[in-house]
Amino acid sequence: MQRFFYAVGLPICQGYGLTEAAPVISSNVPHDVVFGSSGKPVKDLEIKILDENGNDMPTGKKGEIVIKGDNVMLGYWSNPTATAESLKDGWLHTGDMGYMAKNGFLYVLGRFKSLLIGNDGEKYSPEGIEEAIVDQSPFIQQIMLYNNQNTYTVGMVVPDMEAINRELKNRGIEKGSDEAARAAIEIIQKEINEYKKGGKYEGEFPERWLPATVAVLPEAFTTDNKMLNATMKMVRDRVTAYFAKELEFLYTSGAKNIINEMNIEAMKKWMK
Structure with a gap:
């Protein structure tokens, strides 16, 4: 779909975000696009990919997308249980699977619950x-x-x-x-x-x-x-x-x- 819209002169920049991250995490921009990716993380946001045991995954390896930054929420309103599940030491565990490519672009593969x-x-x-x-x-x-x-x-x-x-x-x-x-x-x-x-x-x-x-x-x-x-x-x-x-x-x-x-x-x- 992206290739089609670019071909007809209507560039579309795919991005990725969550309401809990206010809401942008990464995005392609018109001068720097990789089809199929969700672009590069926004400025001043830390991102890492973790395996099921919480270990950092190397570039190109898929795992859970986890982020940290001033855009991350303080917690869910009146729901300390859900907050504790999603926020750990200031890191937001998105519940989404993805990986970082060598070029610094993020690829989002889907929800862990639906895999x-x-x-x-x-x-x-x-x-x-x-x-x-x-x-x-x-x-x-x-x-x-x-x-x-x-x-x-x-x-x-x-x-x-x-x-x-x-x-x-x-x-x-x-x-x-x-x-x-x-x-x-x-x-x-x-x-x-x-x-x-x-x-x-x-x-x-x-x-x-x-x-x-x-x-x-x-x-x-x-x-x-x-x-x-x-x-x-x-x-x-x-x-x-x-x-x-x-x-x-x-x-x-x-x-x-x-x-x-x-x-x-x-x-x-x-x-x-």
């Missing part, structure tokens, strides 16, 4: 994959990826029924039938497969972080059911708790075939 964690301990931020799938697929309205030290990643999908129903109508498939439910599920699988070997977006993301099994959810993520927060971001812990049954099923042999009873029943609910 996919493989069975070998490797970590990966799912937001980029989720956003790409939603943006590039007309048939998927929402998706959340999950992997907590498992052998493979799974996906929980909310279908875009308006687009799916149009496609089924074009195919001459009667809405609400078993055939329609199965065809709709196959449409979703085809969209996921576009990111795997042989697909249109092959190589865009490491395949181990793409969903090996997929659950069609019977309900969307909304602010009403508390699965979206006030800024419309997924509350992942809430999603995994609410759809615990679906999540457990995704790690069984029955989920290997996306055309399964759980997905068919969920899709039928959408078609009513």
